[in-house]
Amino acid sequence: MIKYLFITLALISGEESLRDQYKSASEKVIKEILGTGELREIDIETRREYYEFISGDDKSGSKVIYSSAKGRFEYFDYLIILNTKNEVSFIKILKYRSEYGYEISNKGWLKQFYNKPLRRFEYGKEIDTISGATFSASSLVDDINQILEYLQK
């Protein structure tokens, strides 16, 4: 009963899950990268949702994660897809709210994370710094590191 009350409350106060919030923006991308399949919930945390991708082929077992990280003042939301070896295979900034630091949306910069067998990225080492986007860029690196750490468990 409490659970339904909570859901009602969440719906009324507009606390949609990130997955629902970005359904249209993310479903197409997930299909492009992983093919057709289903998302199975692994864990829902504050500002982060972990899903496992289930399909009939070798992409099954990939992870799809929605997360929010903080720039200097405001949160930005992003989607990250990891392959079955838990390597980053795709990142998309879904919503960037702040005036500064939007350069992290640059696809070329995001590609630095892709297909690297690393358990931890260092801003300024494997990942180039971006002038004017220090807060957001390092926050994204930290956030991705937290996700990688979680998935190692």
Next chain:
Amino acid sequence: MQRVILFILIILIFGPGAIRGQETNEPINLSADVLAKAKDKLVFGGYGQVDFYKQFAEDRSINSNLDVSRLVLSLGYSFTSKTSFFTEIEYEHVKELYVEQAFINHSFTDYLSFRAGLLLVPMGIINEYHEPPTFNGVNRPAVDNLIVPTTWREIGLGFTGKFNGPGIKYQVYIMNGFSGYDGTKGLITGEKFLRDARQKGAKSFMTTPDLSLRADYYGIRGLKLGLSGYFGKSESALYKNLDLSNSASVAQADSSIVGITMIGVDARYDYGGLSLRGEYINSFVSNTAEYNKLTGNNAGSRVKGIYAEISYNLLHGTLSDYRLTPFLRYESYDTHSAVAEGIVKEDKYSVREYIFGIGWKLAAGAVLKIDFQIAKSAADETSRKTLNAGLGVWF
């Protein structure tokens, strides 16, 4: 069950707003998520710098200067995920208090946000990004001080938005302009150009609004290009209660303003430990002959400046968390690049500078800096040499 029905009734009667209010007051009923979001609505930040300057001269003794050049506390409040307020309150030289920014922002979509209040004029690199750890050298580049009067802010409103696909950001604002004439004297000069004419949103007055535009391109990794434009006229106190039938007064008022067209291009490029940046600003000032005649000033009709800078993080690719970044910057600027009839073109306003030094970043937001500045005007035989050192923070 009864409690549930009662709860739903309360929701229906008072609406979602009441529930949110109740949630914040009674955290027992809350999910951690909602609580976390409520706490995140208000965010504090700040930046500041403490500096030391020592000028060298062969023939005389000069005192060093030590100054808390600026200390800024910033506050951001998000009313909703779309509507926020941002302000920066600044102490300059410990004693002068200013509001540097104070605006409300409402985001309709990524492509379109509305904002209004005390806004930064988007011109060049430093006016918008002026936090000490973001630039090399103790002092902001001279071009971003004299040609672009950083921190340049006025009250206005407009739109901004981003297109992440191609990597383009735009800003379009209608803003108040410079106070060219305060009723007793002209504030636009040959020596300091527009610096003393900024109204900074403090009891400011307006004759006609100005237009400020900027586009940023960030579609290529590591590269950022900017194109800025500022178009308008300075404001004048002589238009206050101006009798339009008095042609002498009207002529005098018309002489007390100048037209300002400022165009700026800038580029930043980061690759590995290497950073390059450059900026070119060109201002066309009209009506200066009349203006100088009325005010006795010597404002130039063409004012421009350029700089280029290279820096390299010596610790790039090492295991160190520090960043040790030597840099070299060349600047050339002239507030009398051209003058209208009636005044003498001053060579001393045409200056070239070399600045080299090193920054040691203890953390991303904390830096120690030292640099040496050699500046020479076209009128001088010898250069002015200054040693600058300081610390900068940003959080």
